[in-house]
Amino acid sequence: MAAVGETILEVRDLNKSFYGVAANEQVNFDLRAGEVHGLLGENGAGKSTLCSVLAGLYRPDSGEISLDGQRVSLRSPHEAAEHGIGMVYQHFRLVPSLTVAENLVLGLKGQGVRLTLRAVETRVAEIAEEYGLSVHPSAYIWQLSVGEQQRVEILKQLYRGARILILDEPTAVLAPQECEKLFEVVRHMADQDHSVVLVSHKMEEILGHTDRVTVLRGGRNAGTVPTEDATASQLATMMIGAEHMPEAGQHEPRRIDDAEPVLTVTDLHVTGDRGTPAVNGASLEVCRGQIVGIAGVAGNGQREFQEALAGLRPATSGSVRLGDRDITAASPRRRSQVGLAYVPEDRLGTGLASGLTIEENLVLKSYREPPHSRFGVLSSSAIAATARTLVERFDVRGARRQMAVSLMSGGNLQRAILARELTRSHDVLLAASPTRGLDVAATAAVRGHIRAETDDGRGVLLFSEDLAEITELSDLILVMSRGRIVGSYTPETLDVEELGLLMTGAKDHGAHQDGGRAA
Amino acid sequence: GDDEEAAPAAPAEAPAEAPAEEPAEEPMEEAEPAEEPMEEVEPAEEAAPSDGTGYSVAFVFDLFIEDGGWNTTHYRGVQKVQEAFPGLEVQVIEEISPGPAATNAFEDLASAGVDMIVGTTYFMPDVMPVAEQYPDTIFLTWAGWQTADNVGHFDGATEDGRYLDGLIAGSVTQSGIIGYPAGYPIEEVNRALNAFTIGVREVNPDAVVQVVYINSWYDPPVEQQAAEALANGGADVLAHELNSPAVASVAEDRGLNIIGYSSDRSEVAPNAWLSSFTFEWGPYYIDQVQQMIDGTWEPALTYGGLQAGMIGNSPYGQDVTDEMLALVNERRQQILDGTFDYFAGPILDNEGNVQVPEGGTIPFEERTTCCLWLIEGVEGSIS
């Protein structure tokens, strides 16, 4: 076991590209025993790619990796694990239909023939105890909240004796208290001489919880610095190469006593995928020109709530009114026709059809209307024209005419969705985690669009696990927990501490979770 | 529903309407198939003068010649032809399914100058359009009914052999139940079944024949299951009108007796084996080739049984006693002499209707359109 401070992992001139797009170019990286090493970069800077290479998931096109001075080749996650490298992926890699314990032993060698989970469960209990990662070993993954699932992922790596733990954007899905707990765990592991690679977009996390930080830009090294010498603006510069990041200007919360409600939800009940109740009696009101933000830990019924509002999931009881129209039973198409715009959490797969072209996706909701089609016959010229204008107005980049959108980047995917949704006439915008995983520039652009909504007297219902986003945008902040609205604040009355407690109020929200592997 | 009235009606209306709408059928009425093949078969017996050199014949099969059933019986005929005409060029084309594929096959052969093309199963609809275009080629098909200047058809009177098989089955059965898995409830099958049952009841008036139709000519796993079902029902003798050896091997496995269908199954079922009628296409084929060579060939609808030499019998199994053989041989001789008619009335069907009145019979030339009824003593139905 290497002494503290000694370099245990070293990456030289790593190259990896996809579809001829260079994700990592000549990347160098080194990791020391017992350090928490931050990895910072914009979307697509190559962070996940680098991590996936270290975890043995991706095969590098070229480059050297050495552990404890020995050159190694990590041809599979199994080989990486044997070298003590474990990764918690941006999108969790757990089998929903199996239990926690089963997921832990899955793929472990030397387990013997019989599946004996009892031993595992006791060992798990120990580790959980040691690192304060409480989960129920015999619970099914699909029953767990996202936060719990993340703990399972970390447990899994510790259980496998990982000495190098890679966490890819671990806080993206966590409530503040959960984040704090996570960083305690991380620190504790470092003290145990484990090394941790911490990927994040969030400056404060990097500054607050790492020993050194490596910044990637456009797949290349932008430098590695000790955290104590680093400043936010310096890192930002390294990240996006510009002196100052775009200002996310705080805005004036509106007084809305006079305004009439555009969206009224009364005592809504919705059932989840597994037949268990997901939303139990949620009520709220969104007025013209108002942004209502719903904060909450993933898996507390937000998704089912959104889907019910969008008409993708039937409401078992309660009512939804758009203006003075009752749309409780209306079809998704009808809702969109009468003025509901929806930016779903899952961009590729729900918001956009991944195999279709950008043009086709931009008319996904208006293809039936002239000029895009008449009497069921599509007009490719009209569709192309619409696409061209939208791409310009919303500055969608990287789109090629006949190319499947799955090849486009995260931020551009989101821009495309906004372009389509916001340009249809609507009174209410329903937006779910609209900036998750987007970099600063993209985030600023998206938030700008959302604010602009209220200026034209529309109402916005905003779901997000990112508290900062909620507080920055909302005129009214609601807290969702266990499928209910459990708290309500205006920006003035906001008490982040208390809000966080409400969000994480109870831990066994699992029953409402469906796999929880966010898009 | 419609079957009840349809079944008895069919034979009645068949002759009535046939001439009206199908003049081509008339040869059927006129031809006296009973003797027609008789006299003509003679020349085949004494060695043929020509050895067939310079002539060519092709046989088209819908399955392969080794199927151990229908196609094998025809292939035996082909081999007889080759023996009789060493110089004759003989081609065998297998696995031609009816429809356009068959039409193509016949066209290929005709255009290649083959003098006589024989379809060994019901290929008539596929042959007719080709025959029109190749008037110099002779076409023969099994069970066809519409002749043309260069098209004739043939069929074997299974019932002759089946009646004799029935005599044996009836004598052997202890349980008085005989299982009879068959393909489809069609005239030919029912006719043979009825004759078989007549034989059975002649020697064993209380015995019954249980028939099961599997609605396929070839489905070994299902044939096996049908045989099992019948054995489970108490049958101790199995007879069948199906092509695969599956039924025979069930009989052997379960210690029953087996009457085959047109081929000797004694290898599969050495202990269970009793006997089977056989199709003897050889004499007919040889005769037709001879006529072609002599230039005397005339289109005909040939329907021949024992008398025509188109129906024979396989070797008998160990359980067939001498007195059984004696009876069988006596009856065979009487049929050959024309002094015995197993279809002599009265005949009731298994629903109690009179199908053949006292003193009546089923005339040989009307047999091919019989029967859409099952005779008294058969358990099962064709509805």
Place this chain on the structure above:
Amino acid sequence: MTLRVSVEPRARPALAVRVGVPIASLAAAALVGAAIIVVSGNSPLEAYRTVLDSSLNGVRPITRTLVLATPLILTGLAAAVAFRMRVWNIGAEGQLYMGAIAASGLALWLPADTPKVLMLAAMIVGGSVLGALWAGVAALPKAYFNTNEVITTLMLNFVALYFMNYLIFGTVSFWRDPGRNYPQGKLIPDSAELPIIHHRLHYGLVIALIAAVVLWWVLRGTTWGFELRTIGDSPSASRYAGMSVSGKILSVLALSGALAGVAGAIEISGTLKALDPRAVATELGFTGIVVAAVARLNPLGVVPVAVLLGAVAASGAKLQTIGIDAEIVFLLQGLIFLFVASGEFFLSNRLVVSSTSAAMSQTPATEAAHE
């Protein structure tokens, strides 16, 4: 630095690739086929010459090939349209039987002096309707309970076969010509026969070709086709866009069944002239699935593939006359499927030789437009 050969997905195959790969696959199949023919003691050259002579060399061979290809085009389209939406309709076989039953029934039921146009229209519409309804029996549970359609359509094939057999072999039905030595369907009147283009080639081919072109256009040029492609691509996105997935399942399976039904109707009206179960049940439906897949579910691609198979089938008997076993012919067909199907891989993936510098192969942009 070391060279490494790696497999990389293609965004969009270039036109040259999309044409070249299938041809290469065919060549490979022909080679392996040649090997087998040699083993079976015959001359590959003679064999392949025979295939060409009896299928493509001359007007008559070509007409025969096309006669056999016609139903395959239609069943191929039937599979293509369903598979495009990831609805695995294995039931074209039974739907085709139903089409044949309906068409022959109408031809016999309508007065024989009905004008040809009306008669043919009635048969084809009738065939497509019954085919669609039969597919509907599987479509309803699929649409409303998401019942696995592979098993339901498979079971319905057996049921349809027994039903067709019943009509001719099981009873003296309206379809059956009574009092024949061997059960057979009543011949349809002349007014019900498709006119002949040449030799035995009938206008069913034209109907099939029109169907192919129309389906191709419908898939890319209509809202219906757009919805079908979207659902096939990502169901949740299409639900989000307000499309009715269950409704589409019904209409797609109905169209698929209708196409198979038309194939049955055309077989009756164009080649068989009577309902003959033995001639109708020749696996045209199953073969259509493979045709569609080999054609990469592209309606226009279905046509050449079907013709290719027609050509191989058309030479079946001729090959036997030169001493090649019937089974070898099936084997050749199977090989073609296997190889062309494998070729699929090289359409959606490319082998990349990479060295130190990241492989800079062509970007999606430089690759040709999609179908």
Place this chain on the structure above:
Amino acid sequence: MNDSVLVLSIVSAIVAGTPILFAALGEILTERSGVMNLGVEGMMLIGGVTGFWAGVQTGNLWVALLAGGLAGVVFSAVHALLAISLRVNQIVSGLALVIVGNGLSSYWGTIGDAPLIQSFNGVQVDPILPEALRGLPAVGPILFGHDPVVYLSWLIVAGAGYFLYRTNAGLSLRAVGEDPAAADAAGLSVTGIRYLFTLVGGFGAGVGGAYLALAVLGTWQAGMTAGAGWIAVALVILAGWRPWLALLASYVFGALRTLGFTLQIAGVEVPSDFLSMIPFVVTFLVVVIVSANPERARRVGAPASLGEPYSREAR
């Protein structure tokens, strides 16, 4: 008692169901790994002809079954290559196997001067348990009257059930079929496991075909399965990918067919064609009824990644 129609029919159903059971078990394991192989019919035919050939050569049942199984393995390897490595549409690859298997087996079985189709195998498949047990009322014939292969199939059913739910390897198999990406990250070789169990499925189908030829039919016939392979595929779905239910389904399917014949003998006034439809209609109805209840549907649902090729770097 022991020759009552009921008892005998149950016994017959077991005999008839056994070849299908072997094939279905193999296919269950294959599909559990996420690979769908519709080529069962073709693999059974290949296994049948090879097994029968081996039977004729050696006269030894076990050698023959092994040979049949191995032939199935070789044949399924083609599907593995196409479906797993080349990511070919699995339905197509399966159908191609059926076509090739049909041609190849018929060819082999009918060539030569002593073709298999005319040979008979000396293989003995007799009951193994003592007369005393076999004589017991009802249970005797039903439980103790079978040949060793039937008992082998029961062992395999139990083994497969134990394997799937009680062993680490079984856990890995289920994980690969449910979520290959997660299994991959957990250090399992998705490709390796899928290859292995595709071959296992081929083995099952091959043994099924060999048993059909050697024991059930006692002879080899070209295209002798006549759709049995397709029924096996259907029963896998009907059984909800569970070995025990597959056993039940195979026997019930056989029994339903026998029922149709029993009804014919009883002379019910229903055309035999419609009686022949019974097993297929019942299967259809059961599948629909099961899926009609979402809760039940989920429990007997297909492996989540069934039919989906997996590629590590695709996203």
